[in-house]
Each structure stands twice: as structure tokens, then as C-alpha cells.
Amino acid sequence: MSLPPAPLALSLGDPAGIGPELACAAWAARAEHGLPPFLVTHGAGLLREAAARRGLDVPVARIAAPEDAAQVFATALPVLGDADLAYRPGEPDEDGARLALASLTEATALAVSGAAAAVVTGPIAKSELAKIGFAHPGQTEFMAASCGMAPEEAVMMLAGPQLRTVPLTVHCPLSEVPGRITMELILRRVRVVDGAMRRDFALAAPRIALCGLNPHAGENGRMGREEIEVIAPAIAALRAEGIEATGPHPADSLFAPHARGSYDVAVAMYHDQALVPLKALDFDAGVNMTLGLPIIRTSPDHGTAFAIAGTGAANPGATIAAIRMAAEAAVRRAQPSTSSG
Structure with a gap:
């Protein structure tokens, strides 16, 4: 892997969770996976x-x-900042939430300033952060605010070796999803995805393949009209802009092995429609x-x-993949000419 122009910044996540041990496990596997500093x-x-609890020499x-x-990455895990706590895996509390927020804030600031090429965030406990005023x-949404952007300008994508998915609506009750799906929302989010x-x-x-909302993508209006009245017109508008959007596709078949090779990313209508297959x-x-x-x-x-947490059972694969994906994107952004080919 080519090296990004600056080191990546990892945040701890909740210190009572598996984030800290997986950061250590990723460093321990740095040579095996070709991870950058x-x-x-x-x-x-x-x-x-x-690291000691997991039996790692870090x-x-x-x-x-x-x-x-x-300079130190080859022989030690670099840590920037003095905030700290005793390690209490499986025992989240407000002190841990404060450390998680301090770590997240610092890592994000490094990326915003350019001192870090990217930020890789450890998993947080939203309920614990809410107790200390995390709004x-x-x-x-925190990332968007840190960049001076509105929350709706940030789009969540889930990506793995076999699939990329984007939920059009995210953390809302399922009963609210149909009312939230608008042509404007589809256009805005798919443009972000394309870019x-x-x-x-x-x-x-x-x-870019778009799912339908209803079973069988509405079956020509027999099972709902969102596909006819909102999703299909949005796809037509996107195609008129030169974006290679298709659909609406029935979600029950779009993620089958024979279908996944026909698109680069799937846009789902709601949270579980995107996250379950991924x-x-x-x-x-x-x-x-x-x-x-x-x-x-x-x-x-x-x-x-x-x-x-603290048992050694957590798999570091997703953390390693997140570091690699961030590094690869940082290299591409540093070499804009490669992004068009």
C-alpha cells in the first residue's frame, strides 16, 4: 500500500468496550496487513x-x-494526548464517556486540520455519551458538525469485501420511513454517493442500484406507490444528470450472489434493508x-x-479493514488524477 500523506488518527471509542483492544490488535498485525502509520x-x-489483557506485546x-x-510506529503504538483512565472492560460509565469524547474530538480535529490523513473511530455507547451532554x-453527525456541515450532508456507507450499501434513512422508526423518502432526499444522497x-x-x-421500499418493489403499485411516485422519478432525474443509477430493484433479490456484480453500491430505503445483508x-x-x-x-x-470486552474474543478484522479503507482513500485524495480512471 502507498503511504498516506500523514498518519491516520484512531479514536478509542468507549474505553469499556472493545475499541481499545482492537486498536492494539491492529497495531500488532500492522506488518501482516501492511497498515500505514x-x-x-x-x-x-x-x-x-x-493489550496485556488480550495477551499482546504492544x-x-x-x-x-x-x-x-x-518515527515510532514500527516499534510502538503512538498515542497523542494525556487523558487516561484505568481499564475496566464491560463497565461503561460517565468517566469513560468523557474519555471517549475527548479522544473522538482530538482525532477529528487532527483530520480537519490536515495533521491526520483520516480519522478511524472506535465504537461508542450513545447512551453513555448522552449522559454527558453529547447532543x-x-x-x-458529530463529524458533519466538526466540518461545519449540516447533518444531512453526511452519508453513511457500509462496505465490505462483497458489498457496499447506503441507507437512505438511518436512525428513525420504521413507521416514519415512507414519509421521509422524498425525491429531494434521494437526489441529494445519491449525488454524494456518486461523488x-x-x-x-x-x-x-x-x-448505483436503488432498492424499492415495498415488497417486490411495489409490484407496479399493487403493494405501494412509493416506487412509482418517488423513487423511479428520482432515478430518471439522476440518469439525466449522467449518474448511472438503476432501479427501483426488489430488495429481496438485489443482494443475491448473481446480482451483486451488477452494481458498485446499493442504496437502500431504510437502516436494516442496508445493514442486514452487509x-x-x-x-x-x-x-x-x-x-x-x-x-x-x-x-x-x-x-x-x-x-x-477484555476477553480476547473480539475479532479485529473490521478495525483493520477500516484502517486500510481510510488509508486507501487518503492516498487517492492525495493523487486526484487517479480518481478519474
């Missing part, structure tokens, strides 16, 4: 304890500036990537897993 923001002592080195990460629905596929994945003409296919290598931002942000597509 990265640093972790805050939690040096906690990381040492997490020296941790505090650094004074992000540019120092490359955002999740890290995606990101070109910029960060070097696809010259991204193929997690079924690529759970241990799934990455959450935020599209539409001036910075690169990825995250492993799993939660804090408090129940197994």
Missing part, C-alpha cells in the same frame, strides 16, 4: 492494560505531535464510511460489545 488519541495507560509510546507517529445522534465513489474509490462511472456477508470485515465530508472517516461496523 496511525496514532491513537489519549488513553496510553488504558491501551497498555487492554509497547505504547506517547508522542508530542502527530508527525512523530511515523448528536451518532458519530456521523465519493469517484473520489475515494477511483470509479470513473459508479453503478452484516450477513461481511460482519468481521464491515466498515462504516462517512461520505460527503472534506475529511475521511471510517469506523468498524460493529458496536462496543461490552459483554466480550
Whole structure:
């Protein structure tokens, strides 16, 4: 892998979850997976304890500036920042939430300033962060605000070796989904997806498949009219702009093996329509990537897993995949000429 122009910044996630141990596991596997230099923001002592609990030999080195990460990465896990806690896996609390927020804030600031080529976020506990006044629905919205953007300008994509999916609507009750699906929303989000596929994945003409909302994509209006009245007109408008959008496709067949080769990313109408197939296919290598931002942000597509934190059972595959995807996107952004071919 070519090296990004700066180190990546990893946030801890909730320190009682599996984020810290997986950051250590990723560093321990850096040579095997060809990972570029990265640093972790805050939690040096906690990381040492997490590595020891997992049985990993991970020296941790505090650094004074992000540019120092490359010098120490070969022999130690670089950590920037002094905030820390004792390691208490499986015991989330408000002190842990404060450390998680400090780590997230610092890592994001590094990416916004350009001192980090990308940010890779560890899994957080939204309920714990809410207790300390975190007002955002999740890290995606926090990222958008940190970049001076409205929440709706950030688009969540789930990506694995076999599939990429984007939920059109995300964290809302299923009963609200039909009312939220508008032509404007489809146009705005698919334009972001198209641009990101070109910029960060070097696809010259991204193929974007849109799911229907209803069973059998509405079956010509017999099972709902959203496909006829909203989704199909939006697809026609996108195609008129030169975006290679197709659909609406029945979601029950779009993710079958014979269909997945016909598109580069699928846009689903709601959260589970996008996440169920991705997690079924690529759970241990799934990455959450935020599209539409001036910075690169990825995250492993799993939660804090408090129940197994500190046991050594957590698989680092998704964290490693998130680091690789962020690094590859950073290299492409540093070489704009490659994004058109």
C-alpha cells in the first residue's frame, strides 16, 4: 500500500468496550496487513492494560505531535494526548464517556486540520455519551458538525469485501420511513454517493442500484406507490444528470450472489434493508464510511460489545479493514488524477 500523506488518527471509542483492544490488535498485525502509520488519541495507560489483557506485546509510546507517529510506529503504538483512565472492560460509565469524547474530538480535529490523513473511530455507547451532554445522534453527525456541515450532508456507507450499501434513512422508526423518502432526499444522497465513489474509490462511472421500499418493489403499485411516485422519478432525474443509477430493484433479490456484480453500491430505503445483508456477508470485515465530508472517516461496523470486552474474543478484522479503507482513500485524495480512471 502507498503511504498516506500523514498518519491516520484512531479514536478509542468507549474505553469499556472493545475499541481499545482492537486498536492494539491492529497495531500488532500492522506488518501482516501492511497498515500505514496511525496514532491513537489519549488513553496510553488504558491501551497498555487492554493489550496485556488480550495477551499482546504492544509497547505504547506517547508522542508530542502527530508527525512523530511515523518515527515510532514500527516499534510502538503512538498515542497523542494525556487523558487516561484505568481499564475496566464491560463497565461503561460517565468517566469513560468523557474519555471517549475527548479522544473522538482530538482525532477529528487532527483530520480537519490536515495533521491526520483520516480519522478511524472506535465504537461508542450513545447512551453513555448522552449522559454527558453529547447532543448528536451518532458519530456521523458529530463529524458533519466538526466540518461545519449540516447533518444531512453526511452519508453513511457500509462496505465490505462483497458489498457496499447506503441507507437512505438511518436512525428513525420504521413507521416514519415512507414519509421521509422524498425525491429531494434521494437526489441529494445519491449525488454524494456518486461523488465519493469517484473520489475515494477511483470509479470513473459508479453503478448505483436503488432498492424499492415495498415488497417486490411495489409490484407496479399493487403493494405501494412509493416506487412509482418517488423513487423511479428520482432515478430518471439522476440518469439525466449522467449518474448511472438503476432501479427501483426488489430488495429481496438485489443482494443475491448473481446480482451483486451488477452494481458498485446499493442504496437502500431504510437502516436494516442496508445493514442486514452487509452484516450477513461481511460482519468481521464491515466498515462504516462517512461520505460527503472534506475529511475521511471510517469506523468498524460493529458496536462496543461490552459483554466480550477484555476477553480476547473480539475479532479485529473490521478495525483493520477500516484502517486500510481510510488509508486507501487518503492516498487517492492525495493523487486526484487517479480518481478519474
